[in-house]
Amino acid sequence: MSVHIDSGLCIGSGQCALTAPGVFTTDDDGFGTVIPGKDGADDPMVNEAVRACPVQAISVAEG
Numbered sequence: 698m699s700v701h702i703d704s705g706l707c708i709g710s711g712q713c714a715l716t717a718p719g720v721f722t723t724d725d726d727g728f729g730t731v732i733p734g735k736d737g738a739d740d741p742m743v744n745e746a747v748r749a750c751p752v753q754a755i756s757v758a759e760g
């Protein structure tokens with residue numbers, strides 16, 4: 698599984714970090730970012746974060 702945030706879409710709502718804090722955090726400007734080393738996280742909350750993101754900035758690729 699490969700987790701990615703499109704920084705061009707992210708509006709900094711912070712929902713990803715709230716929903717799946719083991720995988721996402723927010724940077725100094727409040728935008729969502731994948732925690733280093735967690736971009737391959739097999740965490741069921743990632744899918745919840747995908748749903749929670751208001752601008753569909755989070756993508757998950759299997760494999």
Ligand code: SF4
Pocket residue numbers: 702706707708709710711712713714727728729730749750751752753754755
């Ligand atoms: S939930 Fe979406 S818009 Fe909000 S910080 Fe995360 S990636 Fe950005």
